[in-house]
Amino acid sequence: MISTSGFFWKAKAGRIFELGFFSDDFSGNYYIGIWFKADKNKVVWVGNREIPISDSSGILQIRSGNLVFMDRRQVPWLLNSENVATAINTTATLLDSGNFVLKEEYTGTVLWQSFDNPTDTYLPGMKLGWSALNTNQPSFHLFVSWVSPQSPTRGLFTLTMDRINFTKIQVWRGDKVRMDIGFWDGHNLRFIFDNSTSGNDYNFSHHSTADEAYFNFSGNKNYDIVWFVMASTGKLDQYFMVDGKISSVSHALCENSTGRCLTSLPSMCEDGESFSQVKGSLPSMFNIGAINTGPSGCETLCESNCSCTAFASLQNDKECQLYYGSKQDLLKTIVKGPGIIYIRGTAATNGGKKWKLGLALTVSLATLLVLIPFSLCCYLRWRKGHKEDSVTEGIINLDQESLFQRATNVSPVQQNAVRGASNIELGRQKDQDLPLFSISTIQTATNYFAESNKLGEGGFGPVYKGKLLVEGQEIAVKRLSKISRQGSGEFKNEVSVICKLQHRNLVRLLGCCIEAEESILIYEYMPNKSLDFFIFDSTKRLLLDWGKRVNIVEGIAQGLLYLHKYSRLRIIHRDLKSSNILLDSDMNPKISDFGMARIFGDNDTRGKTNRVVGTFGYMSPEYAMDGLFSEKSDVFSFGVIVLEIITGKKNIAFFEADHSLNLLGKAWTLWKEGNGMELMDSTLRASCSSSEVMRYIQMGLLCVQERSIDRPNMSDVVSLLSNQSFALPFPKEPAFLCQQISTDADSSSSRQRRYSQNDLTISQVHGR
Structure with missing residues (x-):
């Protein structure tokens, strides 16, 4: 043992x-x-x-x-x-x-x-390629790099044999770029980095029969052992051991004819991936992480994480310091000393004066840009008099970039955007046009944002119930708070995204108000509030029998499928959770809150961000840890919601007696043991069959699997939900199986930052 x-x-x-x-x-x-x-x-x-x-x-x-x-x-x-x-x-x-x-x-x-x-290391006697080709279970051996010198999880680079031409060895990069790095000439394997002597360090063999096709190798008598490592940097490292002592040489994978190198990844960081040197030491008052590694490992760690602003190696070159704060703050507070700090991008060596001068010029220019449109706007308002008291004050065309300027300050757009109320009918606006409401209309509708009309509060700010006097239509008014964790960016994003979407399972945006210091969104009113208002309440959940819960699951799936595949814009929601599923008078679900959504092009499959936004318990592992988001990120969130609907328990608040498992971990354990029915909300026993419940549990587990590639897409989910006769595949272990966070928001945030490589903006769940 x-x-x-x-x-x-x-x-x-x-x-x-x-x-x-x-x-x-x-x-x-x-x-x-x-x-x-x-x-x-x-x-x-x-x-x-x-x-x-x-x-x-x-x-x-x-x-x-x-x-x-x-x-x-x-x-x-x-x-x-x-x-x-x-x-x-x-x-x-x-x-x-x-x-x-x-x-x-x-x-x-x-x-x-x-x-x-194998993992990343190619030892003598190992096979690279196919074996058991003529059996029902042929196996293919390849070598996948570590994600970093410190973490053995799967990285970007793969050493493999060409699956078609068995005489070639290739390296694949994570973005599907590949390079031939070796070929069999009939007698020897020739690497692109071979020189007159390196080929004598090893003896490769090539085997190709009807049953197998692979390379293997042995060392020569000059060394105890020779081996290769597919490095996390994209280089092929060769190691030698003589009398217990290890040495190595690192081979860059570059095509001599073109000069193209496989390690030349396109920069995903705003400030690039190169570092400039500044004398001094990192300040201790900022967010600095210390790791035991050498200088080269330190650079690799910082280079691979766009949130890392700078790094430094201590004098013994064994400990690495990583800095994640603002570059401007760092340049102003560098501690003088003999050390060297490596700062991402170009560092302003005489930081103070140039930085302050640039700031002064920027502020002055920004002030002028704000005052001129503001003065013009005031003049136009004075001329219009009381015309703005109508229910709908105009239309914003979302194709104009000026809308986004207006989200944070007064802009000349209002000169062209404000038209007569007779040009539109509320709720039937033109394509890409959005009704613009005056603040006086919204104040009247909400009784001046009376506390009695307050429905709840989220990361954006408070939400109020209102009623338009002229139309008599009930509305939900979402008001950006001055102290909101979100801001103008999320406001602009939500307007630009949701205005172009029309689906019965998406909440409808009726208009907005951008006046003075107010940024307000006006939605159709949902009388039954949000999903979490029901399923996490021991009394109200009685109103949701199995049929209603299935309808809610299917409605959410249809809404997500529309966002991912059938809408004019491909949308990744990025903050899907139970509190963002609103329920109409018939308990039909509608997805809301698109402030954190991202638009994807037709050819985009995955995006990356340095600012992770979302809610604990609903974020996929690749997004929470590495800032990578895709349609599969929303699929993960959907899976969590499905399990919450079945159990009536929150994933982020579920605790075993010993605090070891969260809801996903408990669901996985019980499902493996064949005791999945123990998960079911006890109020459902009279309205469902065990086979249906087990199928939905299995669907939820399929959606929360650790690797995004293992999760189904929403097309598959909708198909499997609508065809009960189709057998579901067996899920693998879910992500975040263990309970690692506190339910306290502050401690959760600090704990999560220890595991993520990105800046985090975490939404808390509040009543709506």
């Missing part, structure tokens, strides 16, 4: 390798790994890179013939899940080659081996 307390297995002969648990200092997770006895930092294999252990209580043991690992929750995971043992009597051995082998004790049959499940 191996545990994280310090015990590990060693190869019986030369004891070159060790097997045990190691920790990722960056995230605190624990992994099963194999490393060199001479250097424990040289990890050559990771057994659970997709299922890390969150604490130091990990155990690896043989149970019922299988290699099983678990943590303090005692949930067993099979290391050899690809080939489960049928015999009870098995043995596991770590060989001098670095191969960890599980065998039947009496027959010696190999049931599983780590060489068939």
Whole structure:
């Protein structure tokens, strides 16, 4: 048995390798790994890179013939899940080659081996390519880089054999760019970086039959061992060991004919990915993270995270300091000293004076740009007199960029935008046109924003119920608060996005008010408030029987499918949650709150942001941790909502007795055990069948899987929901299985920042 307390297995002969648990200092997770006895930092294999252990209580043991690992929750995971043992009597051995082998004790049959499940390290004897081609389960061996030198999760670069031309070796980048880096000439493998001597360090072989096609290699007698690593930087690193001492050379993957290098990723950061040097030390008063790594690892960590503004290595070059604050603040507060700070982009070395001069000019120019339109606007208002007291004051055309200027200050747009109320009919505006209301109309409708008319408050600000005097129509008035965590950007975004959307499962925007210091959105009124108002209340949830809950799930799915596929604009919502699902008088769901939504082009599949916005418990892992969002981010949020609807419990507030599992973790555990019905809200027992409930639980779990590629898209979800005869695939473990955050907003925010590489804006859930 191996545990994280310090015990590990060693190869019986030369004891070159060790097997045990190691920790990722960056995230605190624990992994099963194999490393060199001479250097424990040289990890050559990771057994659970997709299922890390969150604490130091990990155990690896043989149970019922299988290699099983678990943590303090005692949930067993099979290391050899690809080939489960049928015999009870098995043995596991770590060989001098670095191969960890599980065998039947009496027959010696190999049931599983780590060489068939490589990570980033290509050891002598390993295969690169196909095996068992003529069987029902052919396997393909490739090598995927770590995401960073400190984190063994899957990175951007993959070393692989060409799946069509078996004589080529390629490296693929995460954006599907690939490069041929080696080819078999009939006698030897030729790398693009080979020189007169490097090819003598290893001996490659090429095997191609009807059953298999692969490369493998061996070293020469000058070295104890030679091996390759697909590095997180996109380079192919070659290592040598002589008398227990390890040396290496790093090969850049560049085409000599074109000069194109695979590591030349397009910059995803606003300030680029290069760093300038400034003498001094990082200030201690800002957000600085210290990590044990060398200078090169420090640069790699900061370079790969756009939120990292600067880095520095301490004098011993073993500890890395990462700075995540404002570049301007940093330049003003650098501590004088002999050290060197590396600042992303171009640093203003004489920061103070130039920065202040630039600020003064900017403020002056901004003031002029505001005062001139404001004066003109006031003059126009004076001429119009009391004409603005009509119910609908005009139309804003969303194709004009001037609308967005008007969201934060008074703009000349009003000269052209304000037309007579007779030009439109409320609720039947022209395509891309939005009615503009006066502040006096909104004040009258809400009784001057009376507290008795207040429906609730979110990240944007308070929401009031109102009634238009002329039309008699009830409305919901969303007023941007001066102290809102959101701002003009979210306001502009919501106007530009939702005005162009028309679907029965999306809330309808009736107009807006941009006057004086007010930024207000006017929506159709939803008499039944929001979904969370019902499902998380022990009394009100009685009003939602199984039929109504199924209707709500299907309505949300239809609304999301429209956003992702059928609307004129492809929309990623990014803040889908129960409180953003409004219910009309018939309990039909309508998706609301598009302030954080993003518009995608037809060819876009994924976006990245340095400012993560959203709500704990609903954010997908790739978005919360890396700022990556896509349609699958919304699918994850949808899955959480489905499980909340079935259980009547909040994911972010659900606690096991020992605080170990959240709602997703509990659902996963019970579903695996065949006890999924224990999740169901007890008020539903008389209105549903167990098969339907289990199907919806399984659908929810499919949507919250760890990897976005494993989740269905909304087309698949809608199809599976409408065709009950279709069998659902089996889900994999959900993300964020353990409860790692507090329900307290402040502690949640600070805790989450420890795990995310991005700036976070977190929405809290309030009553509507």
